[in-house]
Amino acid sequence: MKIYGEKKIWFVTGSQHLYGPGVLAQVAENSQAIAAGLTASEHVSANIESRGVVTTPKEILDVCQAANSDENCVGLILWMHTFSPAKMWIAGLSALNKPYMHLHTQFGAALPWGDINMNYMNLNQSAHGDREFGYIGTRLRQERKVVVGHWQKESVQIQVDDWVRAAMGWAESQTxxxxxxxxxxxxxxxxxxxxxxxxxxxxxxxxxxxxxxxxxxxxxxxxxxxxxxxxxxxxxxxxxxxxxxxxxxxxxxxxxxxxxxxxxxxxxxxxxxxxxxxxxxxxxxxxxxxxxxxxxxxxxxxxxxxxxxxxxxxxxxxxxxxxxxxxxxxxxxxxxxxxxxxxxxxxxxxxxxxxxxxxxxxxxxxxxxxxxxxxxxxxxxxxxxxxxxxxxxxxxxxxxxxxxxxxxxxxxxxxxxxxxxxxxxxxxxxxxxxxxxxxxxxxxxxxxxxxxxxxxxxxxxxxxxxxxxxxxxxxxxxxxxxxxxxxxxxxxxxxxxxxx
Structure with missing residues (x-):
């Protein structure tokens, strides 16, 4: 068991319906793999729980309100696997009262140079999907942590844990x-x-x-x-x-x-x-x-x-x-x-x-x-x-x-x-x-x-x-x-x- 016991961080991934059910299924699978990988890391001190993929303003608002009311959720890691139009996030982020980290990563580390096509490009759009999301956080004047790099890299996992520990301190301060x-x-x-x-x-x-x-x-x-x-x-x-x-x-x-x-x-x-x-x-x-x-x-x-x-x-x-x-x-x-x-x-x-x-x-x-x-x-x-x-x-x-x-x-x-x-x-x-x-x-x-x-x-x-x-x-x-x-x-x- 992780040292923080039942306390956990929610991992939420943004996307949209534009890409079709096949892409969304792959996004969900990749999101679960990242959450599980971070949880398994010796450098991360709390459980990272995948909360699925959000694709509409209502889904985003629902997950933010659920996080607010869950006493074991001390914060959220948010990641845009594809392009997630940021106007969808306004209501949810405005309602969210837990701290969040913006993880700017990509599921695969290296590009498959010989096989890359537009399907790959549409699936792996974090490079500009996260920029769209970052804009709305700045427009809302929200303080948040931004961690950049591949999620399997040790230095990235250490930065994630730095923020996790701060979130645990903030949760303790609240009670x-x-x-x-x-x-x-x-x-x-x-x-x-x-x-x-x-x-x-x-x-x-x-x-x-x-x-x-x-x-x-x-x-x-x-x-x-x-x-x-x-x-x-x-x-x-x-x-x-x-x-x-x-x-x-x-x-x-x-x-x-x-x-x-x-x-x-x-x-x-x-x-x-x-x-x-x-x-x-x-x-x-x-x-x-x-x-x-x-x-x-x-x-x-x-x-x-x-x-x-x-x-x-x-x-x-x-x-x-x-x-x-x-x-x-x-x-x-x-x-x-x-x-x-x-x-x-x-x-x-x-x-x-x-x-x-x-x-x-x-x-x-x-x-x-x-x-x-x-x-x-x-x-x-x-x-x-x-x-x-x-x-x-x-x-x-x-x-x-x-x-x-x-x-x-x-x-x-x-x-x-x-x-x-x-x-x-x-x-x-x-x-x-x-x-x-x-x-x-x-x-x-x-x-x-x-x-x-x-x-x-x-x-x-x-x-x-x-x-x-x-x-x-x-x-x-x-x-x-x-x-x-x-x-x-x-x-x-x-x-x-x-x-x-």
Whole structure:
């Protein structure tokens, strides 16, 4: 079974009755073969289901409306095997509320030079049939992915999967529920935002709960459940024997088990796949969850510290988009700099970094937490895996949202950090810290981000287009002055496109 289970992409082929029943039968057969071939590909992560050939405005409208109402259909791949007059598509595309990809391909790769005749030409008209279809998408001002190339080519299948993963993230965003335990950190600007606008734009719901609600869920956890959880910790992590022999350290570890099980029970009962908390808002809890939050993130929950619900939602969405990938995704913060050659950023947080970003076995330690409730807290210690990564920030611009992405290269720290009791990742921003940090600040990027090695920029861009929000990239070719111009041009475009 594909990693996305029952979720699927519909493959719909356009044609017309002009060519006769024999051609349409061949079109249908070829369409099924392409859908089956994409499904069978190791590069495609979801089932591609053939939904046949549409030849009239009514058939097109019917399949688009059916896609809208099918919760397992997360998007459509549309292809014009022959010439499909695009006026037929206006009603269907106007009604469609699922994302679609325009696959510009042809059933056979090479032309049969010695046998080619007009029958072949009439059957294989994608070269201009897709151009007719592309016009109406542009005329309707619809954002869509266009992938060009033969459907059996590996690079084409990878592009198809990039879009499939973005569509899965968008489907998750439409149904995502997020729980806020407490409020935002006081006086912080960037973690605030308009939750109604976010739900209109992205679909996800943000629900607030008092800490007493969570405390009740934690109080229900039994000693037997906690003991069983500690056995899991022994299997999953390195833990010094002293943690279990020292009464105080053992109590702190048991406390994390209680918090983890209580939070997970609360989230599962309410259908929540992301959450936030805040070190300033812990009344009724035994402390700020450390190991508990890290483990929940490693199970796929999105998280944002200090009430940062936008980052928590994006963290969950990216985890869904990267499902099945070995590389991980975590809540992150640009914490401190190493100015040198080259300049570097040490990313971390007080406690809550997801172990999925590391390929080493994490270690559980009990150390003092010095912000908010000052007490000993169990947490996982590890270092992020070297390699390319992306830092993603979603910000509320007041009248709209912006997604900012910075390409970075994660590296191994030049020395051990024996006195730093938190998980961390060290990276070098592209093109440099000097340029990247200036561009990030000009764009209004937050100090929190979603750090990921599990998705690429194409996937993120596809998601941003599905959401209808601005995305700006800080990468190897970024120039601050040109980047500022891009921000100004984008401001004009998005204000005009959304109306004044």
């Amino acid at each position: 995502l529920k997020l729980a806020r335990f407490g409020d935002n950190m006081r006086q912080v600007a960037v973690t605030e935002g308009d939750k109604v606008s976010a739900q209109i734009q992205f679909g996800y719901e943000v629900h607030a709960f008092g800490l007493g609600d969570l405390a009740k869920a934690c109080e229900k956890i039994t000693a037997e459940q906690i003991a069983a959880q500690l056995e899991l910790y022994k299997q999953d992590y390195e833990i010094d024997a002293e943690v279990f022999t020292d009464a105080h350290s053992l109590e702190m570890l048991q406390n994390e088990a209680r918090l983890e099980l209580g939070m997970e029970a609360f989230l599962e009962e309410g259908g929540f796949k992301a959450f936030t908390n805040c070190f300033e808002n812990l009344t009724g809890l035994s402390g700020l969850p450390g190991l508990a939050t890290q483990r929940l993130m490693s199970k796929g929950y999105g998280y944002g510290g200090e009430g940062d619900w936008k980052t928590a939602a994006m963290c969950r969405i990216v985890k869904v988009m990267s499902l099945g990938k070995a590389a991980g995704t975590s809540f992150m913060e640009d914490y401190t700099y190493n100015f040198g050659d080259p300049d570097q950023v040490l990313g971390a947080h007080m406690l809550e970094v997801c172990p999925s970003i590391s390929n080493e076995k994490p270690k559980v330690v009990v150390e003092r937490h010095t912000i908010g409730i000052k007490k000993d807290i169990a947490r996982l210690i590890f270092t992020g895996t070297p390699g390319p990564a992306i830092n993603i920030s979603t910000i509320d611009m007041g009248t709209r949202f912006r997604i900012i992405a910075n390409e970075v290269d994660t590296v191994k720290p030049p020395q051990d950090l024996p006195n730093l009791p938190v998980a961390k990742a060290l990276w070098e921003p592209r093109p440099s810290l000097e340029v990247a940090a200036a561009a990030w600040i000009h764009a209004g990027g937050a100090h929190h981000s979603v750090y990921t090695q599990g998705i690429n920029l194409d996937q993120l861009n596809d998601f941003a287009e599905m959401a209808g929000v601005e995305m700006v990239v800080i990468g190897a070719d970024t120039n601050v002055n040109e980047f500022k111009k891009e921000l100004r041009f984008n401001a004009v475009y998005y204000h005009l496109s959304h109306g004044i």
